[in-house]
Amino acid sequence: MAKTALQFRHNGRDVAIFVDGGVNLLLALRELIGDMTPKFGCGQGGCGACSVLIDGELHLSCLTLAETVAGRSVETLESMKDGPNLHPLQRAFADNFAAQCGYCTPGMLMAAKALLDRNPQPSRAEVVEAISGNICRCTGYEPIINAVLAASASRARA
């Protein structure tokens, strides 16, 4: 079966790949682009480990048909990379022990970024709601919630 040409912006950079019909965005990012930051968890939309931003909106890449991002902007955790410097959210996660095994962390960080990008000063309830689609089996969530609130507070001080 013929592959389909697909062009989109990946973390601010134009990319072009060829995809098989029906391939999801997660596989395209990991296997064709080489961006391993979104994780495969459940493949059912239940865990949030594959969360990415599409045109600034939080989406599950495992449930996104790759072809639907043609011409659009896709942001993954890799977009937070800035040489040796941690993004304020990454710094807050480290400072608040919000990552243990780390498998959920890329999705958690993208969910937190989606929240803070549109609501820089969220309440605790809004943080809980923002990460409600992301499952963490290690931390019990409290350190993650605290980290997002800490990142919000540090942004307000800056």
Next chain:
Amino acid sequence: MPVTVKTFASTSEVAAALSSDRSARYLGGGTLVMRALNEGDISIATIVRAADTTLTRIDASSSRVVIGAGVTFARILAERDLAFLHAPARSIGGPAVRNMGTVGGNLFAPVPYGDFTVALLALDAVVSVHGGLGVRDIAIEEFLQSRERHGGTLVLSVSCARPASADAFRYRKIARIKPKGGSIITLAAHLPSGGGRINGARIALGSMAPVPIRAKAAERALDGRSLDGTAISAAAAAVTEGISPADNALASGWYRREIAGVHLRRLLSGQE
């Protein structure tokens, strides 16, 4: 296994493609079809998409609300004129699922999902579908009873009358995990009233059958009466009449029957 992806400009082309190919599925937000593909569903050979923006329109300006099948739950939450649908929209998934999942897709969501459809059933919604013979409107109850047959049609929109007041429509989803989780039972009640008495009550239940259903015995217990303790008790006692929910990983059928009356009582009494 690779599938063929076809994108059409118009809804009529999509409807023709769906009705002529049993292995074709319409892709809306992706939360059902992509999940099936990820699980290796070999019954899907073709994915059909529509570029037609009419599927994402909302007309909430009049007393009858029309919502395009491609409207996401995030958009419903952003629409002030659809405040009566905010509780059911908010009860679905996390933010990512609400950014992707659509009203049309929810009509086909299996238990324990499909909570928004429970609300639409209570609101006596009409589903507009484009099939091989053209466009027709179907009452949502009839649509749900023959849901499997509608896989070969394209849902265009759903419409319903706006409840007369905020108090006339109530919704509650019971899940083990908060704020997100699959439904143990979902309840929605539309309680039109006149002269202090309920007239035309509709109570819908989710996760109590393979598709959302009405609790008709409970509706009869309310009709023609004021919403007082006696009427509420009668409705709560009758809510599971003729209903045999199945067991699943979230709850047994027995448990669902036991709690249905409790939660209907709370819903009708306005308790949290």
